[in-house]
Amino acid sequence: MITTSAAFIIVVEFGSVLVCGWLLSSYLLSVYSTRRTKLDRIFGPVERAIYYLGGVNPYEEMGWKAYLRAVLALNAVEAVIGFVLLLFQGSLPLNPMHAPDMSWSLSFNTALSFSSNTNLQHYNGGSALSYLSQMAVIQFLQFTSAATGLSVGIAVFRGLTGKTKGLGNFYVDYTRTLVRVLIPLSGVAALVLIFLGVPQSLNGYTIFKTLEIGGSEVVKSGPIASLVSIMQLGTNGGGYFGSNAANPLTNPSQITNLFELALMMLIPTSLPFLFGRMLGRMKEGRTIIVASYSLYFIDLVIAFIPITHLGQGMEVRFGAASSVFWTVTTTAFTTGSVNASLSAFNPLVILAALFGMIIQATPGGIGVGAMYMLMYVIMTVFIVGLMAGRTPEYLGTKINAGDVKLAIIAFLSHPIIILIPTVITFAIGAQAAAGLGTNSLSFTQILYEYTSAAANNGSDFLGSAGNTVYFNVSTGIVMWLGRFIPIAVMLAIAGNMVQRKRYASEALRTDTFAFTAVLIVAIFILAVLTFFPFLAIGPILSYLEGFKNGF
């Protein structure tokens, strides 16, 4: 059960994030419109220089196909850069600890993982990566994948609001996201984190003799704060160290803990408000924020049903409540950073975490979370339309059979790329290579691994035990499919809708609490029932078997 004091902290955290998200949404509206602002004097020249050097024509308006081609081409090139840098990191500069070259399968997995905003890590960053790789692979891809996600989310918003000719220009959205949003915000966040104790240096690791005679310790300092800031703000989640945000160097106190939580919640929380502002109808944004936060709240309630004591696998400075709160939040926002070992938790906490990754819109990852919520809205409008015997409409435009088919493809791709690899893993016995057996516990771990990969979350049970060719390649492919199939499909829906005729009267009001309630129930039924048999033989069975104190 949750204590009053912990509930108080959670309410304060929610309150501040909602206020900051609302304020940020007003700024984001200016970033993604052509309206002139005072900040153009600072950012304008930088952006024009990038367009000039990059050969981008910023006035080109893209349809969904051109937008998607640009997304795929840029992300593919960026993944290849990451892959090559990891493969040869041993002979590249900024490697004072002499980290060796990464194997091809691990480089493949890591490059796809970070370029898809997943950040699943089958290595321990503290020893396996050079400073150059931490900066020019990990941080680089954390910035670019977050910028991609946010741009795509905005393009989908434009399609649904229907006030533009096309979906915008991907290279312009991407550049403005980096220049006006992610780099300034992470810069400030990094400095705050350093002030609060997170290291930022390039001096190599230092060995010290410790207080007791004969003892020694290695202080693994590095460019940590700059990485942690974008890893949380961009809902990436891939930590500097294997132990991620449990490591005191990345998360030294409860204050940094709550600050980092707020960072990961900030942008996904601001996007429903931005959607309302773009439409000029804040109530439509309210539907989305209320639905996503209600589902997040249900996750929290499930996770707080069992009493979690401060125990093995948790850090004392955060306490039990804060560890549970983090684990639910990091999956609800598909960030995937962890501040405690997942094996520390009751199966119900794991179940709540799985819900977040199955739904992906509670509120979900940067840009794409809002995109998934709109997918659910389209499906719900369709279901309600069928029940009421009316033509389904959303935002004054008709939802046709093609839109619904596409939304179903986006929805079904998720269980397919999770459940099939999970079954294949046990069918060919590949779990044994990661040291797992065939019980409900191992089943949960493998199910969690692919769910986390497909949802572009990245928290995992396997860690470096997952560093086998089978898991590296299979999760690598699942991460890219989980990222780009829904993006492609949602861009297609948005592209088809952007120029469709808008009507003044709406048969079905989507800005009411009644519709919001139906939406929540529909999401719960759609997402949870799809996965129920798998959840039943995984975490639910574990819970019933009475593993009260973790696995």
Next chain:
Amino acid sequence: MKKSNSLSVPIRIALISLVACGLLFPGVVTGIAQLAMPVQANGSLISFNNTTIGSSLIAQEFNYSGFFHPRNDSASGLDPDITVQNATLQAARIHNVTGISIAYLDGIIKENTKYTLFFFGTAYVNVLDLNINLAEHYPSIYDRYTL
């Protein structure tokens, strides 16, 4: 007008991003941090008898039973803190080994107590803080065991 979908555009934009996000950003942040906040930026190093003995953020190993010991099962394996409950249990052992009064041990535990939720929640202490205090106040006991 030129269209931005030839392969040269993504390659050039990717390289610009690489320089801006992967090199310039961490480089500039490191520069500011080293100039403005060198203590935190270098890992909050802590000294004993004018010798740097590591980071106050990371647990140190202690074997002598007259010291407080950290826990070794936590998520990072580096957890520098223990609960007050745990510290109080260990105080009894330290009293037996060293003869330092329980009152003194309880006193330094109280002095160093922090809470997981700022001023409520679980009470905890930093192990290294306690041990440095002991080594400084009882050099006759701890000299043989310290650096």
